[in-house]
Amino acid sequence: MNNLVIGQFVPGSGILYKLDPRTKILMTIAYVFLLVFANSWPTYLWSAAFLLMALVLTKQGLGLYWRGIKPILWLILFTVVLQLLFSGGTPVLFAFGPVKVTLPGLINAFYVVVRFVLIVLMSTILTITTPPTAIASAIESLLKPLKVVKVPVSELALMLSIALRFVPLLMGETDKIMKAQKSRGMSLSTGSLIKRAKAVVPLLVPLFVGALQRALDLANAMEVRGFESAEGRTRYRELSYSKADAWAFGAVLVFAFGFIALNFVS
Amino acid sequence: MVIKIEGLDFAYGAGKQSVPVLKNINVTIQKGMITAIIGQTGSGKSTLVQQLNALLKPTKGTVQIGEHVVTNKTKEKELAPIRAEVGMVFQFPESQLFAPTVLEDVMYGPKNFGATDEEAKKAAKTALKRVGFDATLYEQSPFNLSGGQMRRVALAGVLAMNPQTMVFDEPAAGLDPQGQEELLNLLKSLRDEGKTVVLISHQMDQVLALADRVLVLKDGEIAADEPVDQLFSRPQSWFAEQHLDLPETIAFQKQLEEKGFVFDGLCKTVPDLAKAIKKQLDPTKIQTLGSTISENGEANHE
Known part of the structure; x- marks a missing residue:
């Protein structure tokens, strides 16, 4: 059970550890969002390159990420099989009676695997470099605007951090x-x-x-001990953006523009 | 059934992140004895006892449990029969209760090891009776019981499997004094039946009163492995080194020895100690002391 890397924080010294957790969450969301629209091998290549850069910046061994992927290999295999068997189209590569494996199916299956692995790795990077408590306070901070429409953000954040503490x-x-x-x-x-x-x-x-x-x-x-409301609690670590965050946002912007451009080209 | 541990190393995790816990353990747990395992928290006691019924497999070395030999490579399937031979009662075992009724919960173990419903029920009732559980509550949900009663059900759940060896990890923690007393009597009666009992305890008085042999663990290594009398004959400084307390009577005896008293052997109980002291006192002063410490060791205010 302790071999599960997804959702686990691993202390380290890479640049990504120094980023504000809010930056990392927004980066991950942007990355995953864009990836859904990837439609050709240049965009996947571009996305993979960005991921590789992030991986290097965590300064963690690749073995750690491999252990992160391993538990979901079956899930990946399952989706591949589904893609292969039910994609349709022409030309047909093999056929066993009613079951046909087509070229578009094969290409789709390949893309699905790449997309899956990229998404999982990016979220793994987030959790490996960010302690759960930091993620919780970042979520609270990011949700703050919702207070205007009476969403109990502080309570939600407290619930989240307690839940994480219980894991x-x-x-x-x-x-x-x-x-x-x-x-x-x-x-x-x-x-x-x-x-x-x-x-x-x-x-x-x-x-x-x-x-x-x-x-x-x-x-x-x-x-x-006198708890009444989660509102207005002070915290031990205040979140603050630094120069590194500006660089990170810049990198994501460059990635996004490149991604959109490549998507249009093809 | 003898349990023989040879050249055992154990570490949690693997590779770079592994945490070594036990180092080069060589121990034989003798049949029909109460073996106590003592040591500071974190010294590896719980990890060691989990080797005894193969919940953990050695990283290096072998554990021989009766006819079964467990090594690093033993397959999970081969371990199941070992669990029938070595029963394990964890700390706060009441957290393992799950069945809708007390009786069903106690029957769970025997049924897993192949008993029919009838046999399991019989074994469960015998075990529940043995731990002094009220027969009118057999059909109750275990979650409605008091803490002490839950502990009894959990104990019965392991007793009902009728294992040849039973391991108890701090079984008395959190029980009231009467519950503790009953539990200790249960351990003694198991030994008297010829069963092997292994006991982890932090209460030295318990160890002194019960154990035949004691293992002392320090930082994952065996610091002592000897009969209980021999262990407590060691100097107080040795116990301080292990961060262990002496039982109160023994500590007192050792203090008296420093003042020039001479004892032949350990006085395990307060009356024994009182008798031994009285023998050595000045006959002219014995009158006054004799009236404050009576033969049964209780203070006397006449």
Whole structure:
């Protein structure tokens, strides 16, 4: 379970670590948004080049990113197969009875894989270089304009940061309960699918009971210390943009213009 | 069943990020004894006991559990039978309860290891009776019980599997004094039946009262592995080095020894200690002291 890289912060010293988390979130959103419109190999190449630059700037080994991709390989393979089999068009490359693999299908499948990998890697870069708490406060800051239409931004942000804080706790708890039930003979890897699904019950029930109990305890602990509203809380680390952020925004702009131009050309 | 650990190293994680926890452990857990494992938090106690029923596999070295040999390469499938032989009671085991009724929860273990419904029910009832659980509550949801009762159900859940070896990770934590007493009696009765008991504890008085043999872990290495009497005969300075406390009676005895008292052997209980002290006191002063410390060791205010 600890091998999961997606969503995990890995301390480091690259330039991307020094950027304001808001910059990184906006960059990631812009990147993913643009990528959806990619329509030709030059745009994909351009996007891949931008990603590669970001990767280098994190100063983390490529092995880390490979571990980030590995758990979703099956998902990628699945989409590839779907693309291959159900794309239609001509010319047909192979045909096994009603199942046809076509050239457009093959090209599509390839693009889907590239897009998928690029998106996953870009979000992995965000989470690897940004601690969850920083992401939470960045989201709060970015959502601030919504206060005008009475969205409870501070409360949402507090909920988010509490939820994030609970993730490692729940992972520890899962590990502990899993071991306890394994000691009582639980097996998640044998038997029919239904049997396996049922085998999860002894894991899930204690996990939920424990999580709810913790939530109640936390709510009480907050109340006895005088918590009333998430509004106007001060924070230990204030967010601020720096020169590096200006460079980052510049880089994204260059990327976006290049991307749009390449998309038009083809 | 003997559990034999040879040349065991264990680290969490792999590669650059691995954290070594246990180093070169060579230990044999003897059959039919209570073996206590003590050490500071973070010394590797819990990690060590998880090797005993193969929840964790050694990074290096072997763990031989009865006829099963577990190494780094042992497959997950081969580990399941080991769990039937070595029962594990974790810290705060009540967090493992899940079934709609107490009885069903206790039956979970036996059924996993191939018992029929009838057999499982019988085993569950025997186990629940043994931990002193009220028979009128068998059909209750375990989540409606008090903490102490939940602990009993969780204990019964492991007892019902009838393992030859039972491992307890701080089983008394958070129990009231009476609950602790009952638990310790349970451990003793398991040993008296010939079962092997492994106990992690921070309470030295418990260790002194119960254990036959003690393993002391320090920073993932074995600092001592010897009979309980021998261990507590070590000088106080040694315990300070391990960041461990002495049981109160022993600490007192050692203080008296420094003042010139001579004891033959350890006094494990307060009455033993009182008797030994009385023997050595000046007969002219024994009158006054004799009236403050009676034979059973309790203060006497006559």
